[in-house]
Amino acid sequence: MDLSVSLAVLLRPCRCRSLLLPPRRRSPRFPIVDAMIKFSGFSTGDELKVKVNKLTSTKTQLPYSYYSLPYCPPEKIVDSAENLGEVLRGDRIENSPYVFKMREPQMCNVLCRVTLNAKTAKAFKEKIDDEYRVNMILDNLPLVVPIRRPDQENSIVYQHGFHVGLRGQYAGSKEEKHFIHNHLTFTVKIHKDPVTELSRIVGFEVRPFSIRHVYDGQWNEKTRLKTCDPHAKVLVTNSETPQEVEDKKEIIFTYDVNFEESDVKWASRPPSNPDLLCVYAGTGVQFFGMIVVTMMFAVLGFLSPSNRGGLMTAMLLLWVFMGLFAGYFAARLYKMFKGAEWKKIALKTAFLFPATVFAIFFILNAVIWGQRSSGAVPFGTMFALVFLWFGISVPLVFVGSYVGFRKPAIEDPVKTNKIPRQIPEQAWYMNPAFSILIGGILPFGAVFIELFFILTSIWLQQFYYIFGFLFIVFLILIVTCAEITIVLCYFQLCSEDYLWWWRSYLTSGSSALYLFLYAAFYFFTKLEITKPVSGMLYFGYMLIASYSFFVLTGTIGFYACFWFTRLIYSSVKID
Known part of the structure; x- marks a missing residue:
């Protein structure tokens, strides 16, 4: 395989899971946290610091720290404080030498020069063989690699992180060699808020390249690369010679930064x-x-x-x-x-x-x-x-x-990912209509017995005395509405479905449907109404009662779910 003839080779996905994103969405999300967000913005020239996270692979499922490989370190490596969940997941968020300036493009920035030895070369080769990807974060946005799908026109697949490198044949050689992605072309997508005049980051993309940089003379801080000239404003898009990973090989890490205006608005979800x-x-x-x-x-x-x-x-x-x-x-x-x-x-x-x-x-x-x-x-x-x-x-x-x-x-308890992701295909029992109808059964069951006495007192002209028992039933109704809504809301979030606002209201509110159906059953089995006008009055007033019951139970369920999501996400820390 000739690496010099096709850019697609350098961007080829390596048997890894991909995530299809719509071109524009206003409701961003990440797996569970989809509920809350805190706004931020940047002025031109503000410093943007890139953080690095763990190296991941779908082949081994063993994460490693970014600096377990001899990548360019900052002057001092600082670990971000992690909670228990992040530690259990293997997250290791650290600072990096990648620093951008808002709306100020950079070309061919030299990060550092590294000379491999037998040990470090072996480490790179092992990570390339296992298809490890490098994960980075900018303003809490994960780094993604955009790849066009060949089977669908104007469709883009986004992969989290870029591969450490790739393995293949080069220049007619029959022997497979390892090549490292040592040049990164970053694209920071921004959306300008017309009210605050601040630019908000809505996308963080990268295109990785393998380039064997060439320069004249001895290496020093003022050395200019022949393969990447910032003064000529030439961005690296191809290289006849990719950077091979071998003992005693010199690797120069470089990067470009470009800022693009985006129509994608900052998430408010x-x-x-x-x-x-x-x-x-x-x-x-x-x-x-x-x-x-x-x-x-x-x-x-x-x-x-x-x-x-x-x-x-x-x-x-x-x-x-x-x-x-x-x-x-x-x-x-x-x-x-x-x-x-x-x-x-x-x-x-x-x-x-x-x-x-x-x-x-x-x-x-x-x-x-x-x-x-x-x-x-x-x-x-x-x-x-x-x-x-x-x-x-x-x-x-x-x-x-x-x-x-x-x-x-009301302050949101957590700052979440702003990249929208499609809701994955849900199990049949998580279908909105099915889960909403199932959710209304339990609250209705809590008032089912008492409902008979209430209807009897209203339509059979009898007195209702047992207000103490009715108050207990009302407390049980509150608990059941809250419980069933929280449980189904939790299942929904675990299924990576973030559209919980209205569903939480409708879940317990659907008990009003069962109330109206029971009212119809009571009409035909307990009452002896024969005149159409009387029947119209009965169903009209029961419609008002059911509508009111829908508003009451729906509100109880909504605020229970609202409190629940704020409680669980207040313990989530995202840098």
């Missing part, structure tokens, strides 16, 4: 449609607060069943005043997603859920009006409800949003 998630999370907190306070009043005996309508009145008033917490939590979450228009999120929180419920209620009430039933809400009462909504609830939501948005944004 918010969920899809984050505004809606914030609105539902805030509304769920409003529901949660209303139910907790109502339960406490009922358990303490302040809401006696003999006081007809007292429970409903208390729930309506508590719902209105809990709008303060709805706006606060919605705005806090919205600001964490880098949202800037707090009034917009406050408006959606104040109107989305109440408007939907009010529309269904108004239609049902109009049907009752048409039947001349005393169950129809009078116009004066309807006006009072609208006043409570617009006059008290909406202003309180805006006040809560204003206070919540003025608070400092």
Whole structure:
């Protein structure tokens, strides 16, 4: 094989696993950590320090320190502090002599000159035979080698790290020899933030070359290489003579640095449609607060069943005043997603859920009006409800949003990889629809028995007295929603699927579907309703109840998963 005739030979993948990346993604990730990120930026001329990590091979699965080979060391090798998990993984993150300047290209920088002996030459040859790759890190981005796929047009495969070298025949020789990659052409992809005017690193790529550098005279600090001339601004792209690895061979390590503007934005990995998630999370907190306070009043005996309508009145008033917490939590979450228009999120929180419920209620009430039933809400009462909504609830939501948005944004516990990676193919049981439907069974099972008594008290005109037992069931519901969501969220992250935001909400929220199905079962087996209007009223009100149950349980599951991911990633250290 003639190494001088094809550049592809030097970049050829050596039976190693590859990772296909999309050309542009806004939601980056790495295997599990996909949840949080802390922004940073660099000005022109800022110093960028490259760190080196372990040497890895898919053939041996034995990692080695970068400086176990006689690569160019810095003046002082400094180990980055590693946690227990990194030590168990064999990570050894250390500093390196590779130092860049933001937006300042460098050509043919000479790193050092090394003369091999029998021992070091053997070490290089062994690592080349075992197809070891060199891993580096810049601003927490792993170094990747882009390789075009021959079977797909405009498709690129990215490999983590570059190979120490390669083995092959050269210049007609029948004997295979070892060649080292001693020249690296780095490409740092950057995206300029129009707001801060800072450049953010969104890609760190390299193309490795094997080049036997040539120079005149004795070697010194001012020696100019014939094979690489920075003054002529000629980047090395080919070499007729690759650098062989043998005893007493001289190796000169060099590198180039180029900066490229990229359309890939700095990762913020918010969920899809984050505004809606914030609105539902805030509304769920409003529901949660209303139910907790109502339960406490009922358990303490302040809401006696003999006081007809007292429970409903208390729930309506508590719902209105809990709008303060709805706006606060919605705005806090919205600001964490880098949202800037707090009034917009406050408006959606104040109107989305109440408007939907009010529309269904108004239609049902109009049907009752048409039947001349005393169950129809009078116009004066309807006006009072609208006043409570617009006059008290909406202003309180805006006040809560204003206070919540003025608070400092929730800090992310870890800085993660910004390179997007495709979600690997998932097992059948991790299919989103399947896992969401399975996740709703356990919360529904927690309230299944109590639900029968509640429906009986509502639709068969009976009194409900056992508020103490209901409060215990409500606590069990909270625990089960949190548990099932955390478990499924953990499985999802272990499967390298980072789209956990909405799924955590829908997992426990899907219990509302089972509630509505049970309501339909109860209608056909326990009730003797025959008139279509009565059936319409039953399913209309149960639809409102199921929708409310969805918001409540979904919020419990979401915040449980949110707390869980922050807890586990707060113990993750990434340099």
